[in-house]
Amino acid sequence: MTENYTALYDEHKKAGASFTDFGGWQMPLKYTSELAEHHAVRKSAGLFDLSHMGEVWVTGPDAGAFLDYALAGKLSSIAVGKAKYSLICNEDGGIIDDLISYRRSDEKYLVVPNAGNAVTVAAALAERAAGFDVVVDDVSAETSLIAVQGPNAEAILLGLVPAGQHELVTGLKYYAAVEVEINGQTLLLARTGYTGEDGFEIYVPNADAPGLWEALLDLGAAHGLIPAGLACRDSLRLEAGMPLYGNELSLEGDPFAAGLGPVVALSKEGDFVGKAALAAKKEAGAGSTSGRKLVGLKGLGRRAARGHYPVLKDGNVVGEVTSGQPSPTLGYPVAMAYVDVALSEIGTVLEVDLRGKAEAFEVVALPFYKRAK
Structure with missing residues (x-):
């Protein structure tokens, strides 16, 4: 398998990270102690490199209708500025990936798949776009993603945002996103995460990621912020009952058995990929009376x-x-x-x-x- 390195790899090396392969990426497993990093996120704040995740822009007049067809949820119903957790399934109802989609305007969405599935999801979206007036643009290779997670996350972010934009941060709801000036650049800031704590995820061009990482560490030190690796991300998400693709979710599994029935919008108008198979699974009692x-x-x-x-x-x-x-x-x-x-x-x-x-x-x-x- 090809080894990929995020734009922050050198920052992790400087911080003494232990690395592990995750979805073909060399990612920090931990820096010092995974227990210390876990407790920091629960009590103060942790800084995560999530740049192995994918980013796919979907734009065009049919963007909402296209995503309604391509994904299991009703993406056309998301308000501009909000986000929605959804699934992309195959024709048999198997889960290709779970992902988050952000609606940035009437005709523009950002779809964020998981690391190991990013290439597969981008290809599936491109294939499913046939017949829709949309452009599918995979920008994963040039985009970094940095997360600040923990009870002090908001206070840390406010230190890098101009005073005139503080209300954009403090007023940002969970599963919503806004463009805001962070460390002198206009970036997309989402109030999302995978830890069970309050937190933010920041989308930044690769070239600017190291500078933002260092600024967050410098400013966050007074708030107890430390860099955190994948080991504590796993223990945090497990405590929060959040599924991990490859563990709780897979092509062989189904959304109903996984407790994700509400994510599948069987009642939305029109067809979507996997609809018939998923309807049959629900009718057969998957996750409720059978299996x-x-x-x-x-x-x-x-x-x-x-x-x-x-x-x-x-x-x-x-x-x-x-x-x-x-x-x-x-x-x-x-x-x-x-x-x-x-x-x-x-x-x-x-x-x-x-x-x-x-x-x-x-x-x-x-x-x-x-x-x-």
Whole structure:
């Protein structure tokens, strides 16, 4: 696999990062301690490089109608300035990716797929655009994405934004975006994230990313900001009950089993890719009366479950763990798993085969952690 490097790779090396391959990208796993980075995001702030994510602009008179056809959600209903979480599926209803789309004007959207799927999603959108008056422009290669996540994120951003634009930042709602002057440049600022905390994501040209990264670190130091890697991003998103493509979501899975039924707009007018297959899955009771369903599991002992570990009931395999580890915030093991629908009720006690030893886990509501507002 080709190794890709973000525009911030040298910044991570200077900070002493340990690297890992993620979706073909060399990304910082951690800088010092993944636990320290996790707690910083929960208590103060963490700075993330998300430049491995994709960015695809969709523009033209048919932009809304096209995305209604290409994606499972109703994107034409998003208000300008807002964002929507959605799925892109294949004809069989399998999930190609989960993504966020930002409506920037009546005829302009920014679609943001996940790192490992960015090329596939951009190609699928380009292919599905046939017959629509739209232009699909993949700008992933020239765009960096920097996230500031944590309770001090807003205060840090205000230090880089002119006083006259502070209300654009403080008034920005969750899942919304605005163009604002940051560190002397007009950039797209979104109030989104993948940590369960308040936070922002900033889209910046590659050439300007290192300067912005350094400015955020310098200014954020007084607010407890530290750089944070993928290891703590994973533990944070797991606590927040957020799915990860390749773990909870895949081509083999379906949105209903994953608890994402509300994301699928079967009632929207017209056809969309995968509609018939998804309607059939829902009609068959996927995730409600048949098959398996994604649940949260709380460890009743001290050992953590990990991805692909079997879930048991009375010695029989009834599911599989998709993600699991000790929760730094809560102090006990947590996991997400697909289990037989009949065993998915809150309070059900199951077991996970931890390499030959069965440990008790209880089905609990997701998310495991929810920030105080």
